[in-house]
Amino acid sequence: MIFSLPYIVFGLYTIALLISIVSIYKDSSKIKNSIIYFLICAFALHSGSIISRFFILGTIPITNMYESSSFFAWSVMVIFFYLYYRYRVTILALFILPIMSLLMFVAIMSPNEIHPLSPLLNSFWLVFHTTFAFVGNSAFAVSAGIGVMYLIQERYLKRKRKGDFFNKLPSVQILDEINYKLITLGFPLITLAIITGALWAESAFGTYWRWDPKETWSLFTWLIYALILHLRIIGNWRGKKAAILSILGFLSVLFTYYGVNFLMESYHSFK
Amino acid sequence: MNIIVLGLNHKTASVEVREKIAFSGTKLEEGLMHFSSISQIKETAILSTCNRVEVYFVVDKDNADEAIEKIQDVISIVHNIEKSLFLQHLYNHRNKKAVKHIFRVASSLDSMIVGEPQILGQLKDAFDLSLKKKTTGVILNKLITHAIYTAKRVRTETKIAENAVSISFAAVEMAKKIFISLTEKRVMLIGAGEMAELAARHLINNGVSNVIVANRTFERGCELANLFNGKVVKFEDFQRELVNVDIVICSTGASSYIINKEQMHKIMKERKNKPVFIIDISVPRNVAPDINDIDNVYLYDVDDLQDVVYSNINNRKKEAEKAENIVSEEVESFINWIDSLQVTPTVIALKKKAEEIRDDEFQRFKNKYPNLNEDTLKAIHYMGTAIINKLIHPPIIALKEHGNESTQIVEFTKKLYDL
Numbered sequence: 001m002i003f004s005l006p007y008i009v010f011g012l013y014t015i016a017l018l019i020s021i022v023s024i025y026k027d028s029s030k031i032k033n034s035i036i037y038f039l040i041c042a043f044a045l046h047s048g049s050i051i052s053r054f055f056i057l058g059t060i061p062i063t064n065m066y067e068s069s070s071f072f073a074w075s076v077m078v079i080f081f082y083l084y085y086r087y088r089v090t091i092l093a094l095f096i097l098p099i100m101s102l103l104m105f106v107a108i109m110s111p112n113e114i115h116p117l118s119p120l121l122n123s124f125w126l127v128f129h130t131t132f133a134f135v136g137n138s139a140f141a142v143s144a145g146i147g148v149m150y151l152i153q154e155r156y157l158k159r160k161r162k163g164d165f166f167n168k169l170p171s172v173q174i175l176d177e178i179n180y181k182l183i184t185l186g187f188p189l190i191t192l193a194i195i196t197g198a199l200w201a202e203s204a205f206g207t208y209w210r211w212d213p214k215e216t217w218s219l220f221t222w223l224i225y226a227l228i229l230h231l232r233i234i235g236n237w238r239g240k241k242a243a244i245l246s247i248l249g250f251l252s253v254l255f256t257y258y259g260v261n262f263l264m265e266s267y268h269s270f271k
Numbered sequence: 272m273n274i275i276v277l278g279l280n281h282k283t284a285s286v287e288v289r290e291k292i293a294f295s296g297t298k299l300e301e302g303l304m305h306f307s308s309i310s311q312i313k314e315t316a317i318l319s320t321c322n323r324v325e326v327y328f329v330v331d332k333d334n335a336d337e338a339i340e341k342i343q344d345v346i347s348i349v350h351n352i353e354k355s356l357f358l359q360h361l362y363n364h365r366n367k368k369a370v371k372h373i374f375r376v377a378s379s380l381d382s383m384i385v386g387e388p389q390i391l392g393q394l395k396d397a398f399d400l401s402l403k404k405k406t407t408g409v410i411l412n413k414l415i416t417h418a419i420y421t422a423k424r425v426r427t428e429t430k431i432a433e434n435a436v437s438i439s440f441a442a443v444e445m446a447k448k449i450f451i452s453l454t455e456k457r458v459m460l461i462g463a464g465e466m467a468e469l470a471a472r473h474l475i476n477n478g479v480s481n482v483i484v485a486n487r488t489f490e491r492g493c494e495l496a497n498l499f500n501g502k503v504v505k506f507e508d509f510q511r512e513l514v515n516v517d518i519v520i521c522s523t524g525a526s527s528y529i530i531n532k533e534q535m536h537k538i539m540k541e542r543k544n545k546p547v548f549i550i551d552i553s554v555p556r557n558v559a560p561d562i563n564d565i566d567n568v569y570l571y572d573v574d575d576l577q578d579v580v581y582s583n584i585n586n587r588k589k590e591a592e593k594a595e596n597i598v599s600e601e602v603e604s605f606i607n608w609i610d611s612l613q614v615t616p617t618v619i620a621l622k623k624k625a626e627e628i629r630d631d632e633f634q635r636f637k638n639k640y641p642n643l644n645e646d647t648l649k650a651i652h653y654m655g656t657a658i659i660n661k662l663i664h665p666p667i668i669a670l671k672e673h674g675n676e677s678t679q680i681v682e683f684t685k686k687l688y689d690l
Contacts, residue, residue, distance in 0.1 A: 157445065169448070172449055237544070239566050
């Protein structure tokens with residue numbers, strides 16, 4: 001059961017994605033509601049799979065590629081539901097679910113046997129470091145989706161043509177504000193993730209920082225978001241520029257997470 | 272029995288004719304009382320708006336033409352106008368066509384601006400008055416409530432009324448996609464023309480609370496500012512105010528640009544790049560068009576807004592097709608009801624007659640053979656029921672299927688069975 005759950009969860013997210021694609025062309029409250037129902041079901045099962053894993057493992061289930069991808073996707077959904085509750089923008093699903101399906105796809109494609117964690121790594125830093133990192137990165141993931149929505153709506157307004165999404169997308173100002181809020185949420189979290197990671201490395205290996213590819217890329221990502229916030233606060237880079245930067249920032253997150261894992265040698269790779 | 276619509280609208284008559292026969296104020300009641308006193312007319316109601324004057328009424332089939340004639344007389348008397356002046360503009364629809372017409376009118380499919388919502392309210396008012404004056408009965412009451420129901424269905428199931436079809440509404444529509452909400456937003460009018468005033472009024476109706484007016488003639492600026500509870504600034508100061516406002520409506524008579532790209536760049540810097548929506552309704556244009564290239568500046572001129580309006584009108588046309596389908600469905604459902612109204616009494620009478628015959632014969636049979644036991648009696652009663660049902664089944668089916676098209680079948684049935 002626990003092992004087939006991720007397939008069901010992946011399936012439900014993908015169905016919700018397909019319905020949101022249909023909803024571009026056929027607009028009705030029934031379709032909108034069904035997207036949310038599918039997402040609630042998927043999220044409930046998803047939470048179940050993570051919780052059961054937690055009890056088997058005895059610690060937060062982020063110890064391999066399957067678990068971490070799944071946890072990443074799960075925290076993206078938490079942020080999605082918060083935004084849906086706050087702003088009632090169903091179309092957000094269309095821009096978040098491709099990321100969700102990608103994350104869940106990687107999860108089900110990875111081996112998901114339960115291996116006991118090496119005692120070297122099993123420390124209380126694990127919980128803090130991984131939670132901060134994944135929730136922070138989820139905020140960045142959603143902000144990238146919001147960034148894409150901003151660019152589409154801004155283009156309609158500038159070109160003075162109402163496209164397919166015009167009525168469904170909220171105002172550019174609100175998208176810009178959500179984008180900024182998500183980055184101000186994500187940035188302190190990944191800052192904490194890097195700090196707790198360094199402390200954890202010190203307790204496990206004796207050094208804080210080893211310029212491992214994962215560490216280097218994390219730092220790079222951190223610098224990008226630091227730059228986004230700096231430009232916004234000092235240089236008033238809001239709107240279109242901020243939206244583009246948030247998308248670039250998330251590409252860096254994805255590379256730090258997957259690229260380093262699959263393309264580079266790192267002691268930090270999820271197996 | 273016939274349902275008839277007699278009237279004229281913006282398609283068949285010019286405003287000169289419409290205003291002459293409009294039932295406004297006290298004339299409405301007067302007309303209604305006159306119409307209902309016509310002996311042939313069983314029920315009546317009047318719908319009189321800027322774009323149409325229509326009389327709805329119910330008459331017996333043979334009296335239709337006579338009733339129409341008399342209504343025309345009354346119109347001519349009440350409005351003191353020669354019949355020849357309006358006769359050629361009148362249309363009349365009967366029965367199914369009349370029902371369809373009323374449903375389309377209520378759903379705003381027959382309006383000058385398709386989808387405009389006022390007509391439904393006007394129909395409701397017309398209905399309320401005729402209810403108060405007791406000029407309507409079973410049929411018109413049902414017809415008008417069904418028309419209102421149809422209009423509501425059209426409004427919820429299609430997007431016919433969703434998009435703005437005037438320039439100032441289009442401006443509000445775009446503003447809603449630029450800003451989080453329009454409340455607390457500040458609007459500045461540069462120049463105080465009529466169009467600017469209208470656009471400002473729509474923005475205020477949608478929540479904009481702060482109005483600033485900059486006008487070359489200070490007095491006119493004051494006037495307009497007072498109208499909106501706003502504040503007035505000297506015309507020369509408008510650039511300084513641009514830093515603080517969110518929406519700008521520009522309508523001066525200037526012959527060259529009063530804001531150019533360079534100035535706007537500076538202003539945006541001071542605004543910390545907060546988005547600004549500039550509506551330039553002046554011709555020739557007052558704001559350099561390339562300002563739209565600056566991030567967070569949304570510049571719309573009259574043609575841009577007109578394009579938005581055109582695309583909205585096209586959307587409405589698409590939605591109108593869906594609405595026509597809904598109207599057809601509801602017309603069918605109403606016609607079925609009307610039909611059943613005529614046929615049902617005959618069907619009931621026929622059934623009653625058959626049951627009476629069965630009960631009489633059964634009683635006689637029981638008296639003749641008093642020794643039969645309960646079970647046998649029950650079986651015989653059952654057989655009697657089966658026979659009468661088989662006998663009256665074909666005429667009932669014929670009545671239900673064809674009774675609506677020709678009252679002949681109804682009449683024949685009544686005669687044949689002596690109902």
